[in-house]
Amino acid sequence: MEQILKATQLSKYFYQKKALDKVDINIEKGKIYGILGPNGGGKSTFLKISAGLLKPSQGEITIDNKEPGVYTKSIVSYLPETNYFYKWMKIKDALNFFKDLYTDFDIEKARESLKFMELEEEEKVTSLSKGMMGRLKLTLALSRKAKLYLLDEPLNGIDPISREKIITSILDSYSEKSSILICSHLIYYIEKLLDYVFFLSEGRIILSGDAEQLRNKRGMSIDKLFQEVF
Amino acid sequence: MEFNNNIPIYLQIIDNIKQDIVVGKLKTGQKMPSVRELAGILKVNPNTIQRVYQELDREKITYTKRGMGTYVTEEEKTISSLKEELSKKIILDFVEGMYKLGFSNKKLINTLKEYL
Numbered sequence: 001m002e003q004i005l006k007a008t009q010l011s012k013y014f015y016q017k018k019a020l021d022k023v024d025i026n027i028e029k030g031k032i033y034g035i036l037g038p039n040g041g042g043k044s045t046f047l048k049i050s051a052g053l054l055k056p057s058q059g060e061i062t063i064d065n066k067e068p069g070v071y072t073k074s075i076v077s078y079l080p081e082t083n084y085f086y087k088w089m090k091i092k093d094a095l096n097f098f099k100d101l102y103t104d105f106d107i108e109k110a111r112e113s114l115k116f117m118e119l120e121e122e123e124k125v126t127s128l129s130k131g132m133m134g135r136l137k138l139t140l141a142l143s144r145k146a147k148l149y150l151l152d153e154p155l156n157g158i159d160p161i162s163r164e165k166i167i168t169s170i171l172d173s174y175s176e177k178s179s180i181l182i183c184s185h186l187i188y189y190i191e192k193l194l195d196y197v198f199f200l201s202e203g204r205i206i207l208s209g210d211a212e213q214l215r216n217k218r219g220m221s222i223d224k225l226f227q228e229v230f
Numbered sequence: 231m232e233f234n235n236n237i238p239i240y241l242q243i244i245d246n247i248k249q250d251i252v253v254g255k256l257k258t259g260q261k262m263p264s265v266r267e268l269a270g271i272l273k274v275n276p277n278t279i280q281r282v283y284q285e286l287d288r289e290k291i292t293y294t295k296r297g298m299g300t301y302v303t304e305e306e307k308t309i310s311s312l313k314e315e316l317s318k319k320i321i322l323d324f325v326e327g328m329y330k331l332g333f334s335n336k337k338l339i340n341t342l343k344e345y346l
Contacts, residue, residue: 032275171269174276192239192274212238212278221235 001028004148004179005050010059012045012203019045021203022059027148030176032193034211035183036226037200043183044081046200047150050181051078064147074104077146079137081153085125091136092121098140110143117165131162138166142173149173149180155189163189191222199229231272239274240281247286251302252313262292262300 005027012020020042027033035043048054049061052068063072085094091114098105114121117135119128128136138154154170155163170193174180184190191197191211199207207229211222218225231246233239250256262268265283269276283300286292290308294300303309328338 031277167273168270171273171276174269188235191235192233192278195275195277212240212281215236215238219236223235 003027004029005061005063005181007046007050007061008059010046010049010061011057012042012049012054013057018203020049020056023200023203023205025198025205027179027181029147029179031195032170032174032180032182034187034190034194034197034222035181035200036185036187036197036222038185038230041200042203043200044152045203047078047152047181047183050148050150051076051080053078074102075147077102077141077144077149079141079149079151079154081156083125083133083137087126089125090121091119091123091125094125094136094140095121098143102144104145106143106145110139113139113143113169116169130157131159134158135162135165138169142169147178149178151180151182153184153186154182155184155186167193187223187226188221194222197222199226201230233274240278240285243272243274243279243282244285247282248291248312248316251291251309252316256302258302258306258309259304260302262302264299 003026005025007023007025010020010023010025011018023042023046025035025046035046037043045054049056050063050068052073061068064075066072089097095107095110098110099107111121114136117132117139119132119136119139125133125136134154134157138151141149141151151170154166158166167189170180170182182190182193194211197208197211197214198205207225214222214225220228231243233242247256247262251258256262262283263271265276265279268282269279272279283292283294287294287300290305291303291312292300293303325338328341333341
């Protein structure tokens with residue numbers, strides 16, 4: 001199986017605090033992964049390093065056999081938890097912004113997806129509800145033709161209708177040619193999407209495995225297993 | 231389809247498809263939805279559906295024509311043995327449940343007769 005991301009003994013310190021402690025994570029092509037764990041466990045830190053926004057303190061990480069940098073940013077689509085829009089933007093400005101930033105951004109696909117998400121191009125980003133904002137950010141992230149999608153808490157603070165739409169569009173954009181890595185603590189809603197899970201707590205991977213095998217071996221859902229482990 | 235997340239999802243989908251075949255909801259020789267379609271309908275990972283079809287192919291309940299899709303078997307024998315397999319499962323669940331309630335074999339049969 002072709003590897004798209006490989007992290008070996010990856011550590012990240014913020015002064016004295018260990019955000020990541022010797023983490024090994026391999027991501028293969030054509031699979032959907034979940035990094036699950038409580039808040040402050042290191043999930044976002046791992047994604048930020050993968051997205052090239054933070055430098056690791058120790059250890060190695062390669063994406064498509066390259067260290068994070070200009071090339072990896074061109075093949076990685078990152079959905080951050082924070083909002084990154086300017087206040088003056090309308091949704092169509094955000095689309096054009098992405099089109100200018102990323103050569104792999106498919107604006108037609110984005111427009112299609114906006115319809116499905118029930119968002120209007122003329123709407124101002126400041127007037128969007130939290131659920132609509134989540135839908136817009138996901139639309140933008142998934143409309144790139146990336147090799148690796150990094151989704152940081154795509155369901156956090158999202159209402160049930162938006163949640164269904166988000167899950168459907170994640171499934172729709174799945175392809176054998178790319179991989180998806182989702183960070184979340186809302187395991188119940190995403191566990192059916194996942195091929196493989198990593199449990200991350202206090203910067204360490206405390207459990208990992210094929211989702212179906214874990215269900216089979218432990219006789220419980222990933223959600224229950226999570227509650228048992230933490 | 232509602233899933234019980236405590237059991238591997240692919241096994242639940244397999245059982246569901248088997249049931250649909252036995253009751254005739256899925257006809258012999260009928261084309262199954264593509265991996266992607268079924269993943270979209272059930273809202274599960276496409277790799278899970280891939281696994282479902284591989285397993286069903288292995289059990290000869292379906293067969294895959296290269297580049298054409300997956301079809302329900304035309305072998306009546308396979309389907310009748312499938313029916314037997316499912317009925318055994320139901321009986322097993324029933325009997326186990328009755329034992330748990332403290333029924334003896336004799337009482338169990340009598341209760342069943344009365345009910346029927």
